[in-house]
Amino acid sequence: MKTIESRSNPLYKQLFKWQSSAGRRDEPILLEGVHLCEAFLALGRQPQYALFDQTRITEPHLAGLIENLSEEVCCLLPAGLLANLSNVDTGQGVLFVVRPAVATLPTHLNANMLWLDRVQDPGNVGTLLRTAAAAGITRVLASTGTASLWSPKVLRSGQGVHFGMHLHEHIDLLAVARTLVVPLIVTTLSEANDLFEVELPVQAAWVFGHEGQGVSQSLIDLAALRIRIDHAQAVDSLNVTAAAAICLFEQRRQHR
Amino acid sequence: MKTIESRSNPLYKQLFKWQSSAGRRDEPILLEGVHLCEAFLALGRQPQYALFDQTRITEPHLAGLIENLSEEVCCLLPAGLLANLSNVDTGQGVLFVVRPAVATLPTHLNANMLWLDRVQDPGNVGTLLRTAAAAGITRVLASTGTASLWSPKVLRSGQGVHFGMHLHEHIDLLAVARTLVVPLIVTTLSEANDLFEVELPVQAAWVFGHEGQGVSQSLIDLAALRIRIDHAQAVDSLNVTAAAAICLFEQRRQHR
Incomplete structure (x- = not known):
């Protein structure tokens, strides 16, 4: 040694x-x-x-x-x-x-995926990766402006899931969305379908957005499906990690 | 002024x-x-x-x-x-x-509730309160060993839900569990029912536990229902806030 x-x-x-x-x-x-x-x-x-x-x-x-x-x-x-x-x-x-695994973005993206649109908080980003891995997702695309996926705090809250996933950073989500073969699903509060009343696709690109501002309007405009989670009036919104957990496991429930 | x-x-x-x-x-x-x-x-x-x-x-x-x-x-x-x-x-x-609202614990606890058993991380505790409020829960019982509900970090991640809830700290959960009129539900990995295959009660005391050790064995032993969330093998477990979001919103889905 x-x-x-x-x-x-x-x-x-x-x-x-x-x-x-x-x-x-x-x-x-x-x-x-x-x-x-x-x-x-x-x-x-x-x-x-x-x-x-x-x-x-x-x-x-x-x-x-x-x-x-x-x-x-x-x-x-x-x-x-x-x-x-x-x-x-x-x-x-x-x-x-x-060395972080360098993943090359395939030209055809046809798996169930997590997309992160400017999610700021490293603890949230790590928890999102862990939740996605638990839901069976292995590919994550992160926009510029999302906390660095390989930073110490994200690694810590990811609890080791990084090494089994394909992680892509600094991605122009809008450009990729235009060539996508699976539906793009965004969570948003306005003009959206109730999560529990929709038949969810088996595979999708699930977009979760910035803690304060949510998903970018340009991505919302491109989405095949807009989803909202019906909740009590006591809160304005759910934490992004809670929202992702509810969505990804509702999809898992529907298709197992 | x-x-x-x-x-x-x-x-x-x-x-x-x-x-x-x-x-x-x-x-x-x-x-x-x-x-x-x-x-x-x-x-x-x-x-x-x-x-x-x-x-x-x-x-x-x-x-x-x-x-x-x-x-x-x-x-x-x-x-x-x-x-x-x-x-x-x-x-x-x-x-x-x-001044934090001082809530007195009623003798009959017959509402849907969140119980926190030694949840350590203030960010997790705040997110748990916010998620519970979003699920329509207004009463939270926290054991000794749970992060202080009114600490700055918990307040911050709770995003203001504290003031609309009945929050009880330093509670002997085991003693209260013995007099409970609604079912006690624990999340645990062994000898548990699959969340998505159970008819959940309309009202329950949902126990979520310590980030590493989970719910205390003594509470598991008293539980009317043991629940596990079926997940991919890529992770050992879900983050406690993700687990709570999935459970509480599955209950909401079943009973709305």
Whole structure:
């Protein structure tokens, strides 16, 4: 196993750069915590580096990870140096450095999909990915203006689903919508059908939008189906993650 | 209108104490931002104090609030002093000081209810309240160990629903469950019925639990109905807010 003993180690300097550019395109990303690292390994992949707090490697969770890693990717660090690479207050003694899977957008999009139109909050975006994966969706298209899908907070709230999905960022949703072979469904409050009174298609591009402004009017105009979720008057609207959960699982209910 | 000009103003000192004890029982709380303040006023209530950034009161949103306030509760402050009372980076120039409504737990609980069993994350708790309100629920019971319902983050993600609900904190859910007249429903992964194959009761106490550990075994043992949400194998579980949205709106779908 490699070891890093000081800040001046060239690999450490490189790691620190990657940590600072978290979520930027084509840069390696740092996975925090045992659960995310396990999820990554469970897909049969190996990280570029697996960084461990050298004082904790006998802890069962960490030892379990090490068993499933090639020796050449493992690297031991003093606790303080590892903590400097971390975004959480109490780290679990491990960070993986991985390359985000680069997915190429197929010319024919004919699967059930999640489309994110300027969804801002990283926690919401991660929860949306997790909910979509739970509903059986494996492809996500995100517009420019959506929180970076590979940022630490999105990874954290995604709980490891990233590595089993095809994720496309900085997509011109309007351009893609014009060539779409499955129906485009938007959630909106005006001139919309009641979710529970519609026969939903088996496959669709489900668009969920900005937390305050909702889905862009240009996408609403192109939609094959406008959906609203009937709710009590006590609220103006549902949180975007709640709305997506209700829609995607109603579709699942109708077609299982 | 009152004015506060320095940190040494006695009212300012008091406000600062309340800000620091945010969410503690029986203390006034500070509402941040135009939307929450509007939601509070919309219920016909008046705050104890309405604090405004003295340089911004002609902005339309703030002027709109002032129109609906008694003059004696309004108070103008320099921007810096107001910012010191705020939990957000870019304030909207207004804070309301209000007393949380103290709800007394009725002896007979026969409405549809949300029960929170050690739900930790304030963002999740706020979203759960908002989703429950959207589903028509007005009563929430929270165990000790659940994030404080009146903390700034819960208020923010609740988006103003707090003021129209009966919220009960630090409740011994197990004790209340033993005297319950409506069915207790828990979401759990083992020995549970498929949500979409069950006839749900019109009224129930819906229990959602700790993000990692789920609902306490003692509550599961008392439940009239155990529910699981059938999902794709790509995830271990759903986020608690997604699970609640799916369950509460499936009940709404069945009974509207």
